[in-house]
Amino acid sequence: MQVLIVGGLGGQIGAASKIAMARGASVQLAESVTTALNILRAGNRIDVVMADITLDVAALIDAISQERINVPVVACGVGNDVNGAVNAIKAGAQEFIPLPPEADLIAAIFEAVTEESHALIHRDPKMAETLRLATQVAKSSASILITGESGTGKEIISRFVHRKSNRADKPFVAVNCAAIPDNLLESELFGHEKGAFTGAQARRIGKFEEANNGTLLLDEISEMDVRLQAKLLRAIQEKEIDRLGGKSPVKIDVRILATSNRNLEAEVNAGNFREDLYFRLNVVNLDIPSLRERPDDIPVLAEFFVKKYSEANDMPLRPISPLAIQRLLSHHWRGNVRELENTLHRAVLVAGPDEIGPEAILLTGSTASAPAPSPAPAATEPASPAPSTTSPSSRASSAYANANAAYGAASSAYKPSAPPVPAQHSVESDDTSSADDNTDNVDAQNTVENGSGTSSLVGRTVAAVERDLIIDTLKHCFGNRTHAANILGISIRTLRNKLRQYTDDGLAVPAPGDGHD
Numbered sequence: 001m002q003v004l005i006v007g008g009l010g011g012q013i014g015a016a017s018k019i020a021m022a023r024g025a026s027v028q029l030a031e032s033v034t035t036a037l038n039i040l041r042a043g044n045r046i047d048v049v050m051a052d053i054t055l056d057v058a059a060l061i062d063a064i065s066q067e068r069i070n071v072p073v074v075a076c077g078v079g080n081d082v083n084g085a086v087n088a089i090k091a092g093a094q095e096f097i098p099l100p101p102e103a104d105l106i107a108a109i110f111e112a113v114t115e116e117s118h119a120l121i122h123r124d125p126k127m128a129e130t131l132r133l134a135t136q137v138a139k140s141s142a143s144i145l146i147t148g149e150s151g152t153g154k155e156i157i158s159r160f161v162h163r164k165s166n167r168a169d170k171p172f173v174a175v176n177c178a179a180i181p182d183n184l185l186e187s188e189l190f191g192h193e194k195g196a197f198t199g200a201q202a203r204r205i206g207k208f209e210e211a212n213n214g215t216l217l218l219d220e221i222s223e224m225d226v227r228l229q230a231k232l233l234r235a236i237q238e239k240e241i242d243r244l245g246g247k248s249p250v251k252i253d254v255r256i257l258a259t260s261n262r263n264l265e266a267e268v269n270a271g272n273f274r275e276d277l278y279f280r281l282n283v284v285n286l287d288i289p290s291l292r293e294r295p296d297d298i299p300v301l302a303e304f305f306v307k308k309y310s311e312a313n314d315m316p317l318r319p320i321s322p323l324a325i326q327r328l329l330s331h332h333w334r335g336n337v338r339e340l341e342n343t344l345h346r347a348v349l350v351a352g353p354d355e356i357g358p359e360a361i362l363l364t365g366s367t368a369s370a371p372a373p374s375p376a377p378a379a380t381e382p383a384s385p386a387p388s389t390t391s392p393s394s395r396a397s398s399a400y401a402n403a404n405a406a407y408g409a410a411s412s413a414y415k416p417s418a419p420p421v422p423a424q425h426s427v428e429s430d431d432t433s434s435a436d437d438n439t440d441n442v443d444a445q446n447t448v449e450n451g452s453g454t455s456s457l458v459g460r461t462v463a464a465v466e467r468d469l470i471i472d473t474l475k476h477c478f479g480n481r482t483h484a485a486n487i488l489g490i491s492i493r494t495l496r497n498k499l500r501q502y503t504d505d506g507l508a509v510p511a512p513g514d515g516h517d
Ligand SMILES: Nc1ncnc2c1ncn2[C@@H]1O[C@H](COP(=O)(O)OP(=O)(O)OP(=O)(O)O)[C@@H](O)[C@H]1O
Pocket: 117, 119, 120, 121, 122, 148, 149, 150, 151, 152, 153, 154, 155, 156, 157, 219, 259, 261, 301, 337, 338, 341
């Protein structure tokens, strides 16, 4: 981990660096916001910035966000400076570290701010097969096109490929081509020299150079405009890039992964995507099955997300009831794992104290009909899809119903200190765990259908309803953008854009920390 310390930290730089280094981090120092920005712009890979609150932390965070530098900032200040702490958090710092620094606190905060959980949970044989293929092709330097519906886990799988590759200890850099306007994407990818265009105040290293010797993920590549596609093709073919305003090309060694949730072949046929680039990217295709096609993953993912959001919201870990699992298994997951994740996040927040019951599973859209109770044969879960007379969905539900018998028993005697025994599943491995497959206690009759309850909204515009939902969710999360975006099922960038628009329209948008006691 690379830590950038900005400012003097009230004479505690030595102590803070020592703690960071004891955690295996390497530390760089910048005495001012300007120096810090230059270090970040130069493409140095920094995982977390620790900024002294006596400096202009707001200006630092503002510049980082304006220039789309993806790094979390934690503010540091003397412990009793409550105003300083509040101001830093309002400015967008993710956490506040009181000085003098305390080793455990720094360790926990580092973990929390840098841990974008990349655990890849799976148990379904179909997913195991996809990961087997991913592992097999990871070692080569071939470009991989990762396809699949929105929210299936394309980004998480590209990180998996990187980790399994020979470049695992080198940078992994991701660029979302859809999130960056066309005119900025070019400099984002290839970098620019000072003065290359109005506003280019300093040289900025692009993502290609940042990813040198490592892996560059071009997320949602289908959204890249055709002119830039030509420049990308040249970079891949020639293994060199030209910075905007640069005088000579720069050699690069980057493995390209690209994702798309559109059919790229159709985009080629429609003239929207260059065929030669398509062939360059599509040396190997990993097609990620939708969540509907891998129902055995639903219970283990649900359990994983419940644990994740219980911890994140500082709430006790509660078991998921068999009926709640039934409800999850009978839903048509159009938004795939992302929708499941948001559903479980909501469930953690609204469930009662003892268990996560079906009433806490608030689903949107259409719910598929519940699996009929079926006297399925007792079997152990196969290592690969086995011929079965039951539907995949009922097979998974029956397997989990049994696992949940333990939950059922545990729920009555539930104590936060004794978390439920998790169902067996794999985390980033091809383990083929087994679970007993009895179906006797599946009660499909009890699956709750979702009433849409939208009649009170008739007469209002979609934009107005969306705005109120966003603002209310933000209030509920005390202004925390990341939580709110998660619950709403939209990216943090989309949320920020919408909030900016509401502010421009004169609406009061809750600031981070608003409403918190
Ligand atoms: N197998 C998995 N285990 C744990 N979390 C997962 C898994 N698959 C997806 N997720 C989570 O679901 C969310 C969506 O995953 P991801 O962003 O990788 O999907 P995507 O296919 O790239 O989405 P999009 O098409 O919208 O770009 C993320 O929060 C991710 O962490």
